Amino acid sequence: MNLDRRYQVKQYVAVVQNRRGSRFMVFETGDSRWYLFSQLYPGPGLIATGLQFPVEKKELRDDLRRALAHGWGNAG
Numbered sequence: 001m002n003l004d005r006r007y008q009v010k011q012y013v014a015v016v017q018n019r020r021g022s023r024f025m026v027f028e029t030g031d032s033r034w035y036l037f038s039q040l041y042p043g044p045g046l047i048a049t050g051l052q053f054p055v056e057k058k059e060l061r062d063d064l065r066r067a068l069a070h071g072w073g074n075a076g
């Protein structure tokens with residue numbers, strides 16, 4: 001069986017928000033070059049939508065990549 005390591009959650013990192021206002025929980029994965037983003041429903045609380053996708057660290061904005069490397073998010 002060949003499982004994609006980009007979808008294997010290792011540890012929760014932070015909650016981030018994109019420029020359009022969508023929030024995501026971010027997790028470290030089995031592949032150290034990738035994060036797994038899990039979209040959250042709008043509103044208070046951490047309710048996941050079920051939409052998850054891997055994002056390569058080098059593709060993130062510099063400020064977001066640095067914040068996640070230190071375990072910080074940008075969602076208030």
